[in-house]
Amino acid sequence: MRFIDRAEVYVKGGKGGDGMVAFRREKYVPAGGPAGGNGGRGGAVIFRAVPNLQTLLDFRFVHIFAAQDGTRGGPKNLTGAAGADLIVDVPCGTVIYDNDTDECIGDLTEPDQKLTIAQGGKGGLGNKHFLSNRNRAPEHALPGLPGEERSLRLELKLLAEVGIIGLPNAGKSTLISVLSAARPKIADYPFTTLVPNLGVVPHPSGDGVVFADIPGLIEGAHAGTGLGHEFLRHIERTHVLVHLVDATAPDPIQNYRVIQQELEAYGHGLEKRLQIVALNKTDAIAPQVLAEIRADLQSCCGQDVLAISAIAQQHLDSLLQEVWSSLDRAKQQRAEQQRVEEESMATLQPFF
Numbered sequence: 001m002r003f004i005d006r007a008e009v010y011v012k013g014g015k016g017g018d019g020m021v022a023f024r025r026e027k028y029v030p031a032g033g034p035a036g037g038n039g040g041r042g043g044a045v046i047f048r049a050v051p052n053l054q055t056l057l058d059f060r061f062v063h064i065f066a067a068q069d070g071t072r073g074g075p076k077n078l079t080g081a082a083g084a085d086l087i088v089d090v091p092c093g094t095v096i097y098d099n100d101t102d103e104c105i106g107d108l109t110e111p112d113q114k115l116t117i118a119q120g121g122k123g124g125l126g127n128k129h130f131l132s133n134r135n136r137a138p139e140h141a142l143p144g145l146p147g148e149e150r151s152l153r154l155e156l157k158l159l160a161e162v163g164i165i166g167l168p169n170a171g172k173s174t175l176i177s178v179l180s181a182a183r184p185k186i187a188d189y190p191f192t193t194l195v196p197n198l199g200v201v202p203h204p205s206g207d208g209v210v211f212a213d214i215p216g217l218i219e220g221a222h223a224g225t226g227l228g229h230e231f232l233r234h235i236e237r238t239h240v241l242v243h244l245v246d247a248t249a250p251d252p253i254q255n256y257r258v259i260q261q262e263l264e265a266y267g268h269g270l271e272k273r274l275q276i277v278a279l280n281k282t283d284a285i286a287p288q289v290l291a292e293i294r295a296d297l298q299s300c301c302g303q304d305v306l307a308i309s310a311i312a313q314q315h316l317d318s319l320l321q322e323v324w325s326s327l328d329r330a331k332q333q334r335a336e337q338q339r340v341e342e343e344s345m346a347t348l349q350p351f352f
Contacts, residue, residue, distance in 0.1 A: 005156040005234070007059035008099065011118045013147020014042025014083035017070035021141045024076070034138055035077050036127040040070030042120025043083030043149045049108035053091040054198075056156055067118070070144060073126045083120055093159045093237070099151035109159060109237075117152065121145035128251035155233065158196055160212035162323055163235035165263075166244035167255050168215070171280040174196060175244065175310040176213045179320070196234050204324065212238065232266050237332035240274045240323060245297065247279040247307075252293055253300050260301075274326050277301050278319055283309040 017039025024032025045067050068083035096105045096117065106115040122145045132137035164172045180199025196215065200208040214235055235241065243259060245252050256277070264271040279297065282290050290307060298305045306322065307314045 001060040002055045004055045004060055006253045007056040007154045008063070009152050009154065009198060010058055010150070011045040011067040011088075012064070012149045013044055013118040013120040014067040014069040015146050016040070016042045016121035016144025017072045017080035017083075018074065018143045019126040019141030020073035020080075021127045022075035023137070033136070034127040034131050035075055036141055037073030037075070037078040037080065038126050038129075038145045039073045039123030040080035040082040040167070041123050042070045042084045042144065043067030044116050044147075045086045045088065045089050045092070047088050047106070047108060047115050047117050049092045049094065049111060049113045050089045050109045051092055053089060055091065056094070056154055059154060060218075067120055068148065070120065070123050073123070073141070077126070077128055080123060084122075085120075087114075088117075090154065091156055094156050095155045095157060096268055097153040097155065098152050105152070118148040118150055121147040127322045130238050130327040132203065157237055158198065158210075158212050158234040159237055160198060160210040161239050162201075162209060162211045162242060163238035163240075163329060164211060164213045164242045164244060165259060166280075167246065167249075167259065170244040170255075171247045171310045172213045172215075172244055175242075175280070176211055178310055178313055178316065180211060190235045200230070200340050201320070209323075209327070211242075221243065232262075232270070233268075235270060235273075238273065239334075240276065240317070241270075242323065243275050243277045244280045245277065246281055247290060247293055248281045248284050252279065254297055256297060256300060274330050275303075276306065276326060277303060278306040278308050280308055280310055282307045283312040283314060 008133050019039050022034070022036040022037035024035045026032060033239060045065055065086055065088055070083045071080035073080045075093055090108060092109055092113075095107045096115065097103065105117065108115060124142035124144045127138045127141045130140065132138075134183055151326060164175060166172055175274040176197055176199045179201045197213040199211045199213070203209050212234060213234070243256070245256050249255050260271070263273075277297065279290070285293075294305050294307055306315065308319050310316070
């Protein structure tokens with residue numbers, strides 16, 4: 001299955017049905033009068049988030065989504081049938097933008113969350129609505145209104161709590177493969193991973209935590225170099241970042257700085273995200289050299305640096321313990337921030 005995380009579509013609400021011109025001509029009803037019914041409303045286009053979809057691949061083949069039109073009003077004051085709404089399923093984590101204004105219309109993150117994208121048009125009025133003392137036999141009705149039309153851009157941002165970042169060949173795919181049941185392609189050359197990989201890692205509480213391996217981060221990624229620009233958006237929703245640094249690289253300290261510069265240049269608060277820094281492939285270098293690299297890296301990043309080996313599965317328990325504690329801190333910070341925002345809104349409420 002191809003991983004497609006961006007698509008452009010065109011949506012159109014159904015046209016409202018036309019009103020009808022009709023008159024009652026029944027036996028024993030000498031003054032029947034107008035009896036044309038209203039047209040039915042047009043159907044709406046509704047996007048629904050579903051958990052069983054992982055990519056926007058379906059939107060590569062179908063670009064136009066149009067809801068059903070309403071039907072025309074009938075005689076005897078009968079209202080036309082409303083057009084059926086069109087439900088379009090999208091993966092959880094899909095963000096919808098208006099292509100013309102670049103406005104964010106909605107962000108569908110919860111299963112079965114729905115968003116009306118294009119309203120259907122109203123049905124036209126039948127001639128019964130134009131009856132008056134001056135016009136006892138109106139012979140005109142209104143047409144139905146057209147539905148809303150929009151050109152949209154869909155972007156998928158993965159719903160992962162932990163993002164694994166680092167330069168190509170730092171061991172990100174190996175790490176997610178040993179921590180979870182994910183089986184990404186792994187090779188001894190850079191850019192093996194071409195799409196983000198998701199893996200569910202068991203939490204001590206019994207729940208599963210989603211980890212995402214983000215590929216293609218190199219110098220200049222924020223500006224479109226390599227694959228990083230395409231996939232940096234997928235770590236916007238993460239609570240914690242695990243920054244893997246290849247301990248066998250010629251200059252691990254510079255490798256760390258490159259990724260930090262890219263996160264800062266990309267923005268969206270990624271540079272402020274809680275980070276766990278870990279030296280990987282430590283089984284391949286001498287302990288004395290490792291101690292020197294670790295000390296230099298700790299001095300550079302200003303925090304404790306873990307030493308692990310994903311392929312040898314060494315010290316991964318320590319890494320996970322740090323991830324769980326960091327997740328708890330991140331969630332507490334977000335809850336506190338949300339509480340402050342709610343209190344601020346409650347304070348401003350009397351002024352609106």
